[in-house]
Amino acid sequence: MQAADVCTTQKAAEILGISVTSVQQLVEAGVIEAWKTKGGHRRIPLAAVHAYKSNYAQHSQDARAPRPARQSGAMLPASILVIEDNPMERALYQKQITSWGLQVSLRFCENGYQALMEIARDQPDILLADIIMEGIDGYEVIRTILDDPLLADMHIAMLSSLSPEELDARGGVPQGVVFFAKPVNYDELRGYLRACCATHARRGAPA
Structure with missing residues (x-):
């Protein structure tokens, strides 16, 4: 995987509009794929970040559909x-x-x-x-x-x-x-x- 295809937790947080801590929680829960470099730094595939963002938006849109009163x-x-x-x-x-x-x-x-x-x-x-x-x-x-x-x-x-x-x-x-x-x-x-x-x-x- 090329460097352009991965990002840091900070960059993932910016893309998703949440805190770095939240990204770390999602990674630890196995919701977003990631790994650590030899230096101990997390690296996250950009595809995984965008997939989570897309899936979350779709779930949110489905849930917000008007419910019958x-x-x-x-x-x-x-x-x-x-x-x-x-x-x-x-x-x-x-x-x-x-x-x-x-x-x-x-x-x-x-x-x-x-x-x-x-x-x-x-x-x-x-x-x-x-x-x-x-x-x-x-x-x-x-x-x-x-x-x-x-x-x-x-x-x-x-x-x-x-x-x-x-x-x-x-x-x-x-x-x-x-x-x-x-x-x-x-x-x-x-x-x-x-x-x-x-x-x-x-x-x-x-x-």
């Missing part, structure tokens, strides 16, 4: 995706949200990489994202969503124990994103999800 006269529930790497917190979210009687479907991801793949497969109506995670963190997932106009209808909330100063150092809370400090006030979260579900119902109501 009603089936047999019934409103489809709002879909919630929760990104949380702590299993105890995932269990707590499951218990709390399912106890509120909301018309929602609920699913979980343990990290940002899984979340991006899940969003590409089936775009959620509501995203609840932890921030501090290994590899692709919540900030990167949210930035990816906000940079894509096809995902503009998604409700997004960040849930984190970061202090205001730590949030500011990372760029603050993006416009249009709701922030919940941990430990989460579940009464506030319930109110937020109820409002999101009401918006979902209005969008799906027949004209």
